[in-house]
Amino acid sequence: MTMNVHKGLSPLHRQSTIYQLRQRMRVHHPDLLFLQEFQQEHRGRSKRFGQWPLNELTHFLSEDFWNHWHYGKNVEYLDGHHGNAILSRHPLQKGDNYDISAYRFEKRGLLHSVAYFEREAKPIHCFCVHLALFEGGRERQLGEIIRHIEHLTAGGPAIVAGDFNDWRKRISAPMNEVGFSEVFEVLTGAPAKTFPSIKPMLSMDRIYVRGLKILSANILNDWLKLSDHLGITAELELI
Numbered sequence: 001m002t003m004n005v006h007k008g009l010s011p012l013h014r015q016s017t018i019y020q021l022r023q024r025m026r027v028h029h030p031d032l033l034f035l036q037e038f039q040q041e042h043r044g045r046s047k048r049f050g051q052w053p054l055n056e057l058t059h060f061l062s063e064d065f066w067n068h069w070h071y072g073k074n075v076e077y078l079d080g081h082h083g084n085a086i087l088s089r090h091p092l093q094k095g096d097n098y099d100i101s102a103y104r105f106e107k108r109g110l111l112h113s114v115a116y117f118e119r120e121a122k123p124i125h126c127f128c129v130h131l132a133l134f135e136g137g138r139e140r141q142l143g144e145i146i147r148h149i150e151h152l153t154a155g156g157p158a159i160v161a162g163d164f165n166d167w168r169k170r171i172s173a174p175m176n177e178v179g180f181s182e183v184f185e186v187l188t189g190a191p192a193k194t195f196p197s198i199k200p201m202l203s204m205d206r207i208y209v210r211g212l213k214i215l216s217a218n219i220l221n222d223w224l225k226l227s228d229h230l231g232i233t234a235e236l237e238l239i
Contacts, residue, residue, distance in 0.1 A: 001025065002034040002161035002207055003220075003231030004130065007042070007082055008057070011197060011228040016049040021226055022061050028233060032115060033066065033087040034161040034207075036130040040071055042080035062087050072097030072111035072128070084111040084128040084162065091116040093123075095152070100129075100144045102137030110145055112152060121238055122211070125153045129162035135170065142171060146178055155179075157211030157238060163229065166191075167202040180208040183217040183234040192219045194230040205232050212236040 008018035018039075025033065038057060039045070045052040053060035058069045066087040074083035074097075086092070095112030102108065111128040129145065131138045149158060160180065164171050169191065172182055184192045184206075191203035200219075207217070213236065220231040 001028060001030040001032070001231055001233045002036075002128075002205055003223075004036040004163040004205065004227060004229040005038060006227040006229065007037050007039040008045075009227075010225055016045065016052055017226040018053065018057070018060070019051065024220075024223060024226065025061070026065055030233065031089050031117070032126060032159070033085075034126070034128040034159075035085045035087070036128065036163045037082060038071065038085040039080065039082045040073065040085070042082075044079045058085055058087070065089070068092035070094045070111060070113045072109045074107045074109040074130075083109055084130060086111060086113045086126050086128050088113070088115050088126075098144070098148055100141045102132045102134070102140050106132055106137070108132060108141065110148060112148070117238070122157050124212070124238070125149070125156060125158040127158065127160040129160060129164065131163070131165045131171075133165055135168065138165060138171070142174055146174065150178065158209070159212070159236075160208040161206065163204055164206050165204055166206070167204065169203060171206070172208075175208050179210045181210070181214065183207045183209060183214045183236075184232070186214050187217050192217070192230075192232050194219065194232060195228065197224040197226075197228055197230045200230055205229055207232060207234045209234070209236060211239055213239050
């Protein structure tokens with residue numbers, strides 16, 4: 001499952017949605033969860049909304065459900081910080097959070113972890129991304145992402161999931177060249193429309209896979225009030 005969680009706030013920032021997100025995510029029992037705009041800490045939220053987790057958000061979301069998590073801080077400010085996160089129900093080897101910022105005003109990271117599902121199975125390299133708003137920046141970031149993937153994975157199974165901000169659909173061609181397929185493109189012919197959540201028109205959120213068979217993919221259409229993006233899920237099988 002991947003989702004831009006909009007820092008745990010509703011589309012217009014009027015309500016906290018983090019408790020609902022935790023409940024809804026658990027219903028699907030995802031083995032791997034890729035989250036962007038993840039508000040790991042914000043000291044002002046509890047003052048504004050009353051109900052806001054007192055501990056770090058990775059602990060709050062994963063408690064008694066996902067046994068392993070990895071958080072990468074991208075942006076820090078007076079009240080806290082946010083970034084990308086990967087949660088897993090299986091052993092997770094934490095890699096690095098690579099700075100792929102294309103602009104000084106827009107900090108972005110590529111979060112890398114390695115998931116181990118079974119002793120005999122190949123490990124799966126997991127990358128959580130949130131790309132730049134401008135196309136030129138995304139092109140530079142994609143080149144960096146591919147270089148990191150090629151260096152870290154040795155051609156093995158991998159998942160690259162997140163918010164690509166790729167409304168012009170330019171990302172898939174270079175990803176295809178290095179062996180990745182986008183789950184909705186394989187099953188339906190086009191990436192899922194996930195933004196804005198109230199009336200999705202743009203295909204922002206993607207799940208690219210390599211070395212994995214795509215069994216199914218779904219858009220979480222009933223989550224439209226939990227973020228400004230819809231979440232998407234994919235059922236995958238190691239080849």
